[in-house]
Amino acid sequence: MGSSPQLAILDYGMGNLRSVEKALEKVGARAFVTSDEEEIAAADGLILPGVGAFPKAMERIRELELDRMLREAVERDVPVLGICLGLQLLFDSTIELGGAEGLGLLTGDVVQVPAGGRKIPHIGWAEVTWEKPDPLINGLRPGEPLYFVHSFVVSPTEDELVGTASYGSRFACVAGKGKVWGVQFHPEKSSAAGLRLLRNFKEICS
């Protein structure tokens, strides 16, 4: 493996993947958007992006058998990064739109943003508090502002919780276990701090 790993951005037909691809290229990764099994099996790291509704996304993921490919990758110790809905899909289940099962690669459920009467979706820059050191967040400052657009949040176990932010009340926004991570914010839209996080992920995959 060289210093320029191949990162597969999993395509299940939901959301704009172009910004993620360009941000990964910017930090020196070779990124490609794919749902092809051979390409995914050959990748040094997987990105699970996504915008939209959880149940529909899981339906598409199962149709394309991306759930199996993700599990196989995790068994081979290939790093995985979920972004926004991608983070939520890594968890056990959601309450969104009547509920659905997730991938179960991280532990916990997905619930509505505990906004305390504030407007949902939560949109904008929010300061992130790091709950423990993690290679994914190397070089990021305490309280680093990152860019969010979401209506739901994950509720990880304490040992899988990496970062939190606040909107109405505090919520989990970075979770990780082994080489599986997820971030609720959009690193590809979070300027230099977001690029730093993606560069950290790229280095984890190198």
Place this chain on the structure above:
Amino acid sequence: MSDLKRIIPCLDVNDGRVVKGTNFIDIRDAGDPVELAERYDAEGADELVFLDITASHEGRDTIVELARRTAENVFIPFTIGGGIRSVEDAKAVLGAGADKVAVNSAALKRPELLGELAEVFGSQCVVIAIDAKKKEDGTYGVFLNGGRVETGRDAIEWAKEATSLGAGEILLTSMDRDGTNIGYELELTRAVARATDVPVIASGGAGELSHLTEAIEEGEADAVLCASIFHYGQFTVGQAKKHMAMHGIPVRV
């Protein structure tokens, strides 16, 4: 913790080029919107707005190309406005990497467009741009074509209607203040902010850094749009952020 207030530089674009020149000495091509956008990202801008004023139909593709090139080089959210008339138009720029579309005249002609856009992309992608001007009776009317055509609509009523139809944010420009550098129209901004429950971006009139803090504190805006004070190098985004922070406004630094 309060929400971080945003500073949003705005670039007017015609046939893919910035309309008003800039005088940054370290910019190679002052007419290239992407180069200017990169500069603002590096300075700490929270978002960007590109307003396409291309008149010709053939020129319309240039805005999609602009969104595409911006997404390759700029890693903060950006909005494309001007000439978005349909779900198809929006799909083209959002697919190219834009985060939001701003609609103005097309929504006045056909308000259902806002609901159609929200249905397909979510209201977080839909910005209603309102050009308002004070009338003789003291109310604010909605105008078209740079303030030349009165629509007969009341700005505050239209803001309420547009957000109930699906717009998730309001880009509110005072035609009286636009280009004057004498400060934002605070009364209008506050009235719209209080009448709606979505973020309001104040636009038109910024000439001093104190105008930005006024728009947030007195105008109750969530974000400030600026053009000339940044384009001509009078102030940097960083200086504006510092000024706002000194006045106790939470900003991303």
